[in-house]
Amino acid sequence: MNDSSYYLPAVAMAVATAVKSPALVRAWRDPLLRSVCTLLVLAGLVFFFAAPPTIAQVNHITGIPNVSAPLVYSLLCAFSASCLVLIINWRGGPPEVTRRLSRRWMAGYGVVSVSIIVLFALGRAPLERLRDLDTYYANTPFIREMIVLYLAALTVAGVAMNVMCWRWALQVHGWLRAGLLIIAFGFMFNIPYAAAKFTAVVARWNGHDLDYLSTDTAPVLASVGAQVSAVGFCVPLACQRIGDTWSTWSTYRRLGPLWRELKPVSAHADRTVRISWWSPAELQVTQRESDIHDGMLALYPYFDSEVRSDAYESAVAAGSEPGRARAEADAAMVTAAVRAKAADPEGRVISAADADAPAHAEGPRDLVGMSTALRQSPVVAAVRATTATRSESDFHEETR
Incomplete structure (x- = not known):
């Protein structure tokens, strides 16, 4: 992937966040709206900070080689949690149940993020790697555990999103069902992404070189999955908006006589x-x-x-x-x-x-x-x- 493949989605997410900001200011207590805006912000940050030029710049500014790794991995965990929380709030239900489930997912991924930072601090990664850190440091104590932890967290998020989306899709119809199926399809890319990464890491553990799976194949899968999921989140909202507008104009026309x-x-x-x-x-x-x-x-x-x-x-x-x-x-x-x-x-x-x-x-x-x-x-x-x-x-x- 070239650098524009990271920055263009980041810009798109920033524009979408700017469009949603006035609504958030007016109704900041709405948990669904907060979840949508949080997801947009985190998605933009993930793409921005995962771009190799940004990785190099962050490492240079902080003076810590590869410090971008725990930053990006933590953002990925936060993004995964925000997706799960959005689905929970979107699905609705008793407010106390919704809040409890949301807090559990946020707390769980919060612990994972803190653990990633701690493991990076305990390990040693002195040589800067912009694209192949996962395989280059696959055998390094603590860094190895950090890599396995973030990959496991992404896999859990992908499986959980698929389960929740499929269950909900069986209960609804129309554009909402279409959106949920698209989201589920997008998050299915998390599984081959993690599989490609794990395969490359395990190959390094066994003295083999399958780094291309991590450096070339996995980023493409992640990008496609994220963009497909974004479409899935937008389809029900956009189509509902179009349908509401069409219905309103139809009412206007029917009132004409x-x-x-x-x-x-x-x-x-x-x-x-x-x-x-x-x-x-x-x-x-x-x-x-x-x-x-x-x-x-x-x-x-x-x-x-x-x-x-x-x-x-x-x-x-x-x-x-x-x-x-x-x-x-x-x-x-x-x-x-x-x-x-x-x-x-x-x-x-x-x-x-x-x-x-x-x-x-x-x-x-x-x-x-x-x-x-x-x-x-x-x-x-x-x-x-x-x-x-x-x-x-x-x-x-x-x-x-």
Whole structure:
């Protein structure tokens, strides 16, 4: 692997962390968000400090040959623990169980990291090795144990991640299952990575030279596995985000017929301050709903419960289910009220309502269902056609 193979993933992780930082500041108590950000930071640090130029620079700055080894190995252990903690928090469950499992994994890998540092301090590795420290010092007391310990820790993390991901994947569906299977596949690379390293180390113990497995093959496996796992973590989150955005825009579009129906009577139909077209979908839907509610407020004196009751009965008779029938009835009452208001330009019905304070019909509820009914329901179309011809004479009759 060349140096860019280390630094490019490190930069990508740094960018992802920067993107997530504002959300972390707003909700720093969220354990799942903290786990995601911790994983991104540690992944970036592993790639950065594992790059040979960085290894050489750290050794030079500290003045300790090969001090980068325990640093990188400890970061790998911390990264493994963060992956396990993320899966635990992502899966959810009773908070006390989640916290207990997370603390156990963190404590276990914390002990491993401390042991790695202690073993390095007890051993002697005076000659700097940027790429082949594991095999060069495979027979050195304490350094040998340090190498075996970190490889065993990575193997345990790979097996544990696979077990947890596969078990959880059997209980879920959709993009979450796809993401978990990708994560499991990525962490499976930990096993051949550790196997290649162990094979090269054991070969050195027996006087053979299989260093290429450690210096050439293993780093490629580790890089591929890490990038595949990163994709697995991103797939459910990204696809859920895309799905939520699509659903929000779909709601915005489906509210269109009702919004256009009420636009002429909305008190803010001619507002000069509008949000821009590139504003978030949630904000667009919020404004459209606000415009609809403004229109409803203006129509409130014109709502006729008899129109809604008759429309509901007609919709049920036509075969509509109760929920859909209620939406059709609400839409029929709204479209009748729009035409009633249009036939009352002087606002005499509103004046009469203020004076007599009658009990008005309950306001509509299912905005999306009403909007769909305005466009599709024959019951609403019939009410629209009927009220268009008689509303003006009826309201003159009522306000005499």
